[in-house]
Structures are given as structure tokens and as C-alpha cells.
Amino acid sequence: MSQSEQPLAAPEREGTMIVGATVRTLGAWPSGWRYPGAHHDPRQDPAALRRLAGVAEAAGLHFLFFGDWLATGAEFEHTDPYLLARVEPFAAISFLAAVTERIGLIATVSSAHAEAYSTARSSASIDLLSDGRCGLSISSGSEPRSAANFGWDRVNGDEDRIAASDEFIEILRGLWDSWDDDAFLADQDSGRLIDPAALHQLNFVGSYRASAGPLNVVRPPQGHPIISVVGSAPSARALAIRQADLSFFSPDGLADAIDFYAEAKRQAARLGRDPDHFLLVTPILPIVAETREKAWSVYDRLVDLVPVETAAGVDGGLALPAGRTVRRLAGLLGVSLNGVLIDEAVPLKMAARFSQLGSDLVDLVRSRSGRTIGGYRPVTYRHLLVAHAVAAPVLVGSAGDIADYMETWYRHRATDGFTVLSAFIGEQFDTFAELVIPELKRRGVFPSEYTGRTLRENLGLPRPASVFSREDQTVG
Template sequence: MTRLIIGAMVRPIGAYPSGWRYPGAHRDPRGDAAVLRRTARLAEEARLDYLFFGDWLATGYDLEHQEPHLVARVDPLSAIAHLAAVTERIGLIATVDSSYADPYAVARATASIDLLSGGRAGLNLVTSADPRAAANHGVDFEVANAVRYERAIEFERVLRRLWDSFDDDAFVADASSGVLLAPGSLHPTDFRGRHLQVAGPLNVVRPVQGHLPIVRSGGSPRSQLIAAQSADLALVAANDLAHAASVREELRALAFEAGRDDRTLKVVAPVLPIIGETREHAQQFADELSELVQIAEDWPDGPPAGFPATRSLANLSPLVGVELQGVSPDLAVTPQIAAQFGATGQQLVEIVAERTGRTPGGLRPPTLRHLVVAATVNAPIIVGTAADIANEFEAWGDAGAVDGFNVLSAVQPTQFEAFTSLVAPELRRRGVLPAAYEGETLREHLGLARPESSFARPVYAGAFI
């Protein structure tokens, strides 16, 4: 089996909408620091390649029901700086929104963290399309949204040039002659674009990795093109193995057309495993999480403001092709009811059966609530034992669908502990994960070479659109 990249996407209160409600789950962000430290320790012991911190630049009551993990979260750069001090080998990837961030400040912070961590920092660059985030930064949303991709391209260009401000051998530090810096070894950025102007040079030495590995995500054609042309890691959401393989092939083709070695673009997919000691145990766990998900009909007088409209029987009705107005969300789906469903409804029944073990006509039939959850919780879920999860990872890797996975945990800390104590040893046994870290830096974990300075070679003008 080919070695896969395995990272953990860290969400301290869990990645499943109802995960925080599960008995024993971490649910108070004021205790995030201890959870993050424990997560980092377990991940490093398991030989995971990195910890990945996403971000969101606004909050509100609506997120309580849509994406609870976004309501309150530690700043990603602060998180990886903190964890750099309590870990030794695992990579640490933080998210920065290039729509609003200052490139000089980001270059300085990331170069510093890379230096202090011994070359373990990475950067996930995103663009924002949220009016609240724009308002929080005093920016006109319509203006920012119209140019966010152009600014994103300039932002990355500036970062790379700022990181290259010092040559690798700039510091001669010859005490006898009094020469600290080699002549000509410090370079101005001199960048003037449509959206950004930065003089430089950066007042931090060149990062240990030369350039931090850059991650890009997003499913739009423009996002994918930017990822293919310049990213080191592309994070893609895939519905299934075939879809993942198609997206990876397209990204690699775009990378080749851009004039780069397409093998240097690593494609990673998010995955949410629900793990049990037996498959039945895992399905029971998934079933309990489904029953804890609230839907609109749980409030007799209507759900609270901002509640996701899709999480309702009203939304399920056209999907299954049956009128459900006035029906209880906990009505059992019998074979007679299921026989009335259209193709999408039948698919939802199959998804519920695979995840929870519930089947129409069985001892534990699914309810309409289970179908609503299957239709609206869009995480790529795998339910089963450590061997089941490892089999799925191997199947995707062997098919060339992905270069690795970003692992989400439905419930913290129990499901992350299950992954590191049960799944990770199985992956190491199969050679998917190494028995020991084989490199010192995040770039080495990802199988990427250290880039030369842009001042040491001509900059390829076609590398960005």
C-alpha cells in the first residue's frame, strides 16, 4: 500500500452538528486549550502528518444549529504557535483569509512560527464570501467579494517574495571582520499590484522550509485553478471514490498545463469516521448522534431564527416524493412507506442503513428524522471498525483517488482517541502511516522538496492567472 498523507482537522467541540450534545463530549470553548494539547499529543504519538485548523471570521446564533464548531474558536495562528511549543514533529497548518489579512503581518507570523517550530508550519489560504466577515473588517462586502480571487493571487505572490527576503546564507556573522550580513543577501519585495502594495523586506529570516506549504480549498472552477497552479496541498470535498478520482485527475491536469510538475500537487479529502470496536457498536454510535440532531419540527411554534431551512420535513418531502406535512419526525419508516419513495428517498434509506444499521421492516426501522439527517449532514462519513476505516482509506489510495485524508472527529475527545488508538495502529501496520516520522519538517511529511528562493531563479510569470 502506498503511503498516504493523514492529517487531523481540529474542531474542539466536534465536527458533527450534535457531537457536542453527546454524553461526555467537550462542549465549553473555555476549555479548548487542554483539548488542543491532548489532541496534539495523541496525534503526534499516532504519527499523523499534521493538525489542520480552519477558520471563520464571524459568529451568530444561527451557527449554533448550522455549524456549532464555528460559534467560538481560537485564532488558528495562535493555536499552532501554542502547539509548536508542546510538540516536536507533527506539522501545524493554520488558516488565513486573504480577503482581509495583511500580507506583511501574515508573512512575519508564519515565518516566525516556522522558525520556532523547526519547520513544521503550513498555511491554508482561503477567500471569504461572508458579509459579516467583511463588516467585521470594515470592508464593503460587494467590493471585496468581486475581487477576492484577484487579491488571493496577489496575496500569495507577496507572501512568497516576503519569505524570500533573506537569502538562506544571508547571515555571515563573522565576528572578526564585523560582517553580519552578506552583501546583496537582503531583498526588497517591491510589489505593486491592483490590490496590494508591499515594499519589504521582511524582518524575519527565511523560513526553515523556504516557503511554508500552502493549502487551497474550494470547489469552484476558479478555486481549483488557483490550487492547481500554485498550491502544495489541495483540499477537496468528494462525494465518493469515483468523484474524488475525477477531481484529482482534473487538478493534476491543470497543474501540468500550468507548467509545474503535477506530482507536487497533493490532493487530500476530508473524512469523518465514526469508529467502534465492532461495526454494530459504530452504527449504534452514529444512530445516537442522528437522534440528537434537532430538526425544524422539534419546535411546535417554529424553529429559532437562523435555523437551517433544509433541516426539516418540509425540505425532505420533495426529496422523497411524499407529502410529510403534519407528520411526526420520529415516525418509523416502514416498508410500506419506503415503497412510496422516489429514487432519492431510496438512496437516503440506504445511507441510513449503512450508517446506523436501521432498515425498514427491521427490528429498528429508521425514522423520518434519520432521513433528514442523512440528507443534510453532508460530511463524508465512514462508519465501522478500525479495519473498516483502514480498508476504505486503502481503497481510495489504491484507486489514485486521493493522496491522503483530513480526518474529522464527530465527538471530542472520544472519537479522536478512537482514531489514534484503533485506526492509526492499523494504518501503520499496513504501511499507510509510517512507524516513525521519516522527516523533520512538514514539507518532508508531505513528500515535498524545499523550494529555492525566488531571487535565486527567474520567477515563472505563468504560475498564476
């Protein structure tokens, strides 16, 4: 982790940070599943999910987030193995709702390929069955392979897909409000089960979507399940500012995050939203151990497990991605690597000839592993290649190191919290929960226990009034 982002004089900030977890059962590190003891078989996902949810809930994490991608391909084996085969998000959160009690459960749905009515029905049902712990992440993206799985022969442009997502969310909210909270009278003496005036027809007709309603599920315990949007692209950012309760974004460092955060809050306020009710969360991939040196050892082992060329043209027959070659590394460093073996230490004379990008990679390796050119723990060519290949927000260190980073970002208003990507499911996720979360609690920047019953309450978000109500029914 970058020492430049350690806290010096962090400003005061009221409240506590949000911490959730992004669930990738085969790990967020390209070959994390190879680590000894790591979960590595998708056929055993039910047990892995149950165990992970138990650890996360015991630690007090706010939510588990399930991303999605509606296609697969063998090429992901060495880059994104979690995309090869995964439990469908609604099925996953339904399963976990039955074995957890407090933690929020967020499922991704594609507004390009899903129907709003069925999504509203499923999410309202899960919210009811989980006692108010359901959230949705709205994905507006599509690409040719996913589109083909739904019989499409083309992919709509960004403008159309974002506009369709806006309408998708409007329909969801309208359908969730089909029934007033007090619509079911259940008056056994009079025989009146419902108040007919408390049932509302939606009759939404937009440019891309339409739905008549009403929904055949009672109003969810949260009023509206949490809506989240992923992405820092301008179109996704604009959608989040207009519509989301929770926005996942990936900034390029602390300064960029502070600027992004402040501007997003300002734009939300200009739209008439309460900025405090629009939350921004950024991903981290922590590799943590009892000491910084032990964390470096875990990182080194993970680096060793990433398949790369051992020498020019030697890839072990694994059909490696293009970015895992010695030739690619030579291009990045701006030097010839003829005859170089991937696990050799980088000589000082060679490093002095590196391009600016090569020097940046040396700094990145140092921040992640403590290795230095010519040091007792030298930088190897493998470390440089893997640092480039794994474009993730990796933090390596002790619980104090990781907590320092998170506290700095939170207190400087660079984010409202974090979603944790675990290198692999098993020891690494457990260690984060057992070491980092208690440290954050000790510092007073993470709640000591769940403060509410619903996901909204635990995130500090109000329960929205019905879109059909003329009175302010908002409950804090």
C-alpha cells in the same frame, strides 16, 4: 459507508498516504458536543487543543489544520457550533508549536482581509520557532458579515478575489526569500554579521497588492511554509493548481474523485509543475468503534442528539433550522407525513411511495447505520431527516471498515490523503487515532513514524529555491 467503495483488487501505489486532522473543538457533527464525555465548552479550548495535539502527534498524523470564518451568529448553534467561538488560527498554532515537536500546524488566513507583510512575518516566525512545521491555508472568500467586520460595505467578486489571492501568495514567497539561507555570517573575528548582498528588496506592485520588503525575519526553515487552498469550485481549484502545495477538495464519491484528481494533476503538469509535488487531500468524518455494530450505536446516539421536530410544528422551542422539520422531510420523500412522529419506523408501504431522493436517503441511512426498512433495526424518520441535514462525508464502521475506504481511495489515485473531521473531540478522535492509524500502518499505506524534521519533509515535498536565486538550491 458505501459497500460499493470497498476494495476488490486495489492497484499498487508507491509511497504512503497523508492523514491530518481538521480541528473543530466543538465537533464536526452538529450536536456532537452533547455526546457524553465530549468537549463542549470553548472556554476550555486550551486544554482540549493540547490533548488533541498530543494524541494526533503520538499517532503520527501529518498535520493539524485550523480553518476560519471571520464572523459569528447565534444561528450556528444547531448547524455549525464550531463557528460560534474559536481560537484565532495563528494563535492556535503558536500555542501548539510550544507543546508539540513533529506534527505540522496549518493556519487559515484570509487573503481578502489580511496584509501579506504581516502574514509573511507571522508565518516565518512560527516556522522558525516550530523548527519548520508551519503551513498556511489561503482563503480567498468573503461574505457580507465578515466584510462588515473589516469596515467593508461590499464584497468583491470571485475574479477579483482570486486574482488578489494570487498576488498575496506571490508576495508571501518573495518576502520569505528576503534573506538568503547563508545571509547571516556572524563572523565574530571580522565583525561582519551579515552579507548585505544576501538581503533582497521585493518591490512588488500588482493590481491588487503591493509590498516593498524586505522581511525582518530570517528565511524560514522550510524555505516557504506550506501553502494550501480549500475548495473544489473552479476558481479555488485553479488557484490551488497554480499556487498550492496542498489542496483540500470535497468530491462527490469515488468516481468523481478519481476524475478530479487526474485532471488536477494533468493541469499542474501543463503549468510546468511536478504533479507529485502538488498534493490533494479530501475530508472524511469517521465514526469508529471496535466493531461495526458498536460504531452503529455511536452513530445512532449522535443522530438522537440532533435537535429536530418531533412532529409537525413541534420543535421544543429551539428555533430550529428550516431543514430540520417534518414538513421539509415530507418534501424530500415526496409523501404526506401528517400525524407522523419523527422516531417512528418507516413502514414498507410508505417507503415504496418515496421519491428517488427519498430512496437515496434510505440507502444513505443503511450505509451509515445498518438500518433497513422493515428490518430488525428499522429506518426511522429521524434517521432520514438527519441524513439529509448533515451533509458531511460520514463513514461509520470498525477500524477495518474505515481503513478499507481510505486504502481504496488512496490506491485508486482518488486522493493523496485525508483530513479527519471528528464528530466530537474526545473519545471519537482518540478511537480513530488508536484503531484506524495502526491498521493503516499494518497495511503499509501510512508511515510507521515521522520521516523528516519539517512539515515539507514529512509530506514528501522539496524545499524550494529562493525566488532571488539564479542557482538551483532545492533540497529534497
